[in-house]
Amino acid sequence: xxxxxxxxxxxxxxxxxxxxxxxxxxxxxxxxxxxxxxxxxxxxxxxxxxxxxxxxxxxxxxxxxxxxxxxxxxxxxxxxxxxxxxxxxxxxxxxxxxxxxxxxxxxxxxxxxxxxxxxxxxxxxxxxxxxxxxxxxxxxxxxxxxxxxxxxxxxxxxxxxxxxxxxxxxxxxxxxxxxxxxxxxxxxxxxxxxxxxxxxxxxxxxxxx
Ligand SMILES: CC(C)(COP(=O)(O)OP(=O)(O)OC[C@H]1O[C@@H](n2cnc3c(N)ncnc32)[C@H](O)[C@@H]1OP(=O)(O)O)[C@@H](O)C(=O)NCCC(=O)NCCS
Numbered sequence: 001x002x003x004x005x006x007x008x009x010x011x012x013x014x015x016x017x018x019x020x021x022x023x024x025x026x027x028x029x030x031x032x033x034x035x036x037x038x039x040x041x042x043x044x045x046x047x048x049x050x051x052x053x054x055x056x057x058x059x060x061x062x063x064x065x066x067x068x069x070x071x072x073x074x075x076x077x078x079x080x081x082x083x084x085x086x087x088x089x090x091x092x093x094x095x096x097x098x099x100x101x102x103x104x105x106x107x108x109x110x111x112x113x114x115x116x117x118x119x120x121x122x123x124x125x126x127x128x129x130x131x132x133x134x135x136x137x138x139x140x141x142x143x144x145x146x147x148x149x150x151x152x153x154x155x156x157x158x159x160x161x162x163x164x165x166x167x168x169x170x171x172x173x174x175x176x177x178x179x180x181x182x183x184x185x186x187x188x189x190x191x192x193x194x195x196x197x198x199x200x201x202x203x204x205x206x207x208x209x
Contacts, residue, residue: 004117004202006124007084009046009091011038016088017048024107026169037093037104045128046093049108049117050086092121094128094137101125101134101182106148118151119198126155126182126191135181140174142167152177156190 009017014031021028037044090108094101103125108117129137141148143162157177166174181187 003052004049004089004112004115004120005052005084005086006120007048007050009034009038009048009093011035013048013088013091017091020088020091020107020109021105023110027167029105037095043132044093044095044104045125045132046091047121047124047128048088049090049112049121050084051089051112052084052086090117090121092125094125094132096132096134100136100138101129101132103137103139113147116198116202118148119154119194120202122151122155123191123195123198129182135183137179137182139177140166141177143173143175149175149177155179155194156187 014034017034018028018031034046037046089112090106092106093104095104096102106118106121106125108121126137137157138160139152139157140163141152149159156179158179160176160178163174163176165171179187
């Protein structure tokens with residue numbers, strides 16, 4: 001059974017999201033920063049991952065597309081369906097810039113890591129990137145953050161360059177990672193394969209039941 005589902009981020013969720021940020025980042029965003037982002041849906045999209053409560057119907061088994069799986073239970077991805085019930089265990093965001101789609105944040109509560117939630121969130125951002133009409137994706141990540149770099153590499157991001165002393169708290173370098181063309185057939189096929197594998201994993205392995 002799949003116990004995690006993607007939902008839209010809403011203002012009512014911001015305390016939970018801030019708690020995840022605080023447990024995940026040395027420089028967490030303020031709640032106000034998220035609030036500003038939520039007010040610009042034409043350029044910024046934010047999602048949360050929820051750990052579904054026991055009586056929530058499970059996410060449908062493998063369907064036709066990544067989009068259907070991620071957003072099928074929500075109806076229109078750009079509509080305003082009712083929130084799913086379940087604890088927020090992760091969140092992520094993407095912003096359209098003049099040149100690309102920039103992943104602004106992605107984090108999972110420590111006790112829910114290594115179960116595929118990071119991948120679910122990344123897949124949701126990729127779907128939003130198509131909605132936003134961007135072709136390439138970029139992000140920055142700390143050079144020491146191998147967990148995140150491996151997650152991004154698994155989905156086809158490659159290291160473009162590093163920015164010396166990018167992070168203000170400890171002057172750590174940032175690695176800039178890029179996917180050049182999310183509209184290419186090869187990227188779409190690779191993403192579909194990754195999504196299939198993730199859903200098989202989520203269906204067959206649920207250590208919490
Ligand atoms: C990075 C992060 C979001 C990953 O979330 P997660 O839910 O644990 O990731 P998943 O379970 O979906 O793992 C997907 C892939 O990521 C990589 N990965 C995740 N955690 C890893 C770890 N501790 N070590 C090595 N690789 C790791 C692996 O490639 C993994 O694929 P696999 O299961 O086939 O090995 C999570 O560790 C986190 O919240 N970290 C703190 C916040 C952060 O650093 N965010 C990124 C900012 S750029």
